[in-house]
Amino acid sequence: MRSSTKHDDTEKKPRGRPRAYDPETALRQAAEAFWKTGYSGTSLDDISAATGMNRPSLRAAFGDKHEIYVKALNDYWELKFAALDRAFGSGGTLAETLTRVYDAALSIYFSGSDQVLGCFVVGTAITEAAGDTEIQSIVAEGFRRIDADFEARFKLARAVGDLKQGADPKALALLASATMHTLAIRARAGTSRSELKKLAHKVVSVICG
Amino acid sequence: MRSSTKHDDTEKKPRGRPRAYDPETALRQAAEAFWKTGYSGTSLDDISAATGMNRPSLRAAFGDKHEIYVKALNDYWELKFAALDRAFGSGGTLAETLTRVYDAALSIYFSGSDQVLGCFVVGTAITEAAGDTEIQSIVAEGFRRIDADFEARFKLARAVGDLKQGADPKALALLASATMHTLAIRARAGTSRSELKKLAHKVVSVICG
DNA sequence: CATGTTTTGTACTAGATCGCATAAAAAGCT
DNA sequence: AGCTTTTTATGCGATCTAGTACAAAACATG
Numbered sequence: 001m002r003s004s005t006k007h008d009d010t011e012k013k014p015r016g017r018p019r020a021y022d023p024e025t026a027l028r029q030a031a032e033a034f035w036k037t038g039y040s041g042t043s044l045d046d047i048s049a050a051t052g053m054n055r056p057s058l059r060a061a062f063g064d065k066h067e068i069y070v071k072a073l074n075d076y077w078e079l080k081f082a083a084l085d086r087a088f089g090s091g092g093t094l095a096e097t098l099t100r101v102y103d104a105a106l107s108i109y110f111s112g113s114d115q116v117l118g119c120f121v122v123g124t125a126i127t128e129a130a131g132d133t134e135i136q137s138i139v140a141e142g143f144r145r146i147d148a149d150f151e152a153r154f155k156l157a158r159a160v161g162d163l164k165q166g167a168d169p170k171a172l173a174l175l176a177s178a179t180m181h182t183l184a185i186r187a188r189a190g191t192s193r194s195e196l197k198k199l200a201h202k203v204v205s206v207i208c209g
Numbered sequence: 210m211r212s213s214t215k216h217d218d219t220e221k222k223p224r225g226r227p228r229a230y231d232p233e234t235a236l237r238q239a240a241e242a243f244w245k246t247g248y249s250g251t252s253l254d255d256i257s258a259a260t261g262m263n264r265p266s267l268r269a270a271f272g273d274k275h276e277i278y279v280k281a282l283n284d285y286w287e288l289k290f291a292a293l294d295r296a297f298g299s300g301g302t303l304a305e306t307l308t309r310v311y312d313a314a315l316s317i318y319f320s321g322s323d324q325v326l327g328c329f330v331v332g333t334a335i336t337e338a339a340g341d342t343e344i345q346s347i348v349a350e351g352f353r354r355i356d357a358d359f360e361a362r363f364k365l366a367r368a369v370g371d372l373k374q375g376a377d378p379k380a381l382a383l384l385a386s387a388t389m390h391t392l393a394i395r396a397r398a399g400t401s402r403s404e405l406k407k408l409a410h411k412v413v414s415v416i417c418g
Numbered sequence: 419c420a421t422g423t424t425t426t427g428t429a430c431t432a433g434a435t436c437g438c439a440t441a442a443a444a445a446g447c448t
Numbered sequence: 449a450g451c452t453t454t455t456t457a458t459g460c461g462a463t464c465t466a467g468t469a470c471a472a473a474a475c476a477t478g
Contacts, residue, residue, distance in 0.1 A: 269424095
């Protein structure tokens with residue numbers, strides 16, 4: 001938001017003691033901790049261990065536990081949207097695009113360094129969403145966006161003749177999103193990546209065939 | 210398991226002080242507590258408050274926190290399977306059956322007394338599944354069974370001519386399960402019941418039409 | 419009515435968890 | 449070098465959490 005995603009040499013050096021840790025990577029490490037054990041299952045000490053920062057530094061940098069989680073959640077959505085945008089935007093047939101989208105999702109779901117963690121949102125935020133309106137609305141907004149992306153792609157496919165005229169883009173978009181949800185769930189439930197790739201392939205065949 | 214689901218008058222009266230709470234309803238109350246706030250987010254004191262039992266009684270009746278949760282999880286699967294079996298077994302066309310199945314699922318997902326809680330498994334067990342092999346296998350086994358139920362129903366539909374010969378029952382079963390998953394997720398993310406009913410209707414139309 | 423049996427209710431211990439207060443460290447500025 | 453600023457690091461206190469020990473209560477049996 002405010003500072004150096006790309007280093008900006010016009011910035012003056014800050015006044016006091018320099019930070020020992022990069023905020024971006026620290027947030028990502030905190031997110032990984034939440035990703036493994038969920039919001040309630042992760043203590044600030046866990047996050048402290050994951051980032052190498054001590055608790056007062058964590059608080060100064062990101063706020064309390066809830067704020068850290070919300071930042072991690074927003075960060076995850078950005079990561080995911082970026083990956084999906086790339087998958088949606090690389091051209092090709094509808095089937096090719098859908099396959100790329102699901103591959104991109106699986107790459108994230110299987111990105112855990114030592115375990116399979118699935119989707120951060122489905123795997124951790126959904127649990128909190130029931131009792132936390134802020135998290136709930138962040139989650140819902142992300143889903144809306146993905147639904148819209150799918151729907152736009154199906155409309156395009158129908159216009160181009162890649163999909164038959166009678167097809168309902170909104171209905172297909174919901175099915176496409178549902179497929180992403182089931183991938184997220186099943187990844188965390190232990191289904192292997194190759195199995196999920198087959199699942200995605202079958203779905204693409206049904207939708208496009 | 211061992212005793213009175215239906216009261217069994219051949220049982221002798223137990224020897225000591227009678228239980229103040231019915232184990233079955235207590236377990237259901239404990240499950241509702243977990244359902245709201247997840248495994249880690251629910252303390253034994255919360256469960257104690259929900260059931261009216263104090264902690265030593267809880268432990269004597271159900272074991273430690275993890276055992277209580279596992280019992281609640283198995284109990285939920287039983288409840289859900291019973292509802293699905295009814296929905297699958299009531300005859301009618303494929304479209305009618307699927308609609309009944311999703312209605313049954315939504316009835317459970319919206320059964321919370323004061324909030325919408327979605328699916329117990331998707332909303333709470335999936336979070337734990339990543340780091341808990343016992344929970345993971347219980348979850349995975351339930352999914353397998355539902356997948357199989359759907360597949361059997363699609364095979365039947367194809368045999369009866371309710372579905373075109375080229376249809377792939379396994380692929381459709383995965384789509385049908387995915388739809389249930391997305392209902393579970395979206396319910397907890399705040400989507401209204403009527404909206405989800407429409408979603409299910411669209412999916413049924415795509416699958417059957 | 420005394421005894422044994424089982425459950426309930428209270429209370430204590432140990433450890434986890436979080437927030438915060440305070441000191442020490444590391445830099446820039448004059 | 450001394451002062452200011454910002455971060456890091458340590459540690460304390462209050463609360464939460466889980467497990468368990470122990471006494472009281474409630475019942476059946478003889």
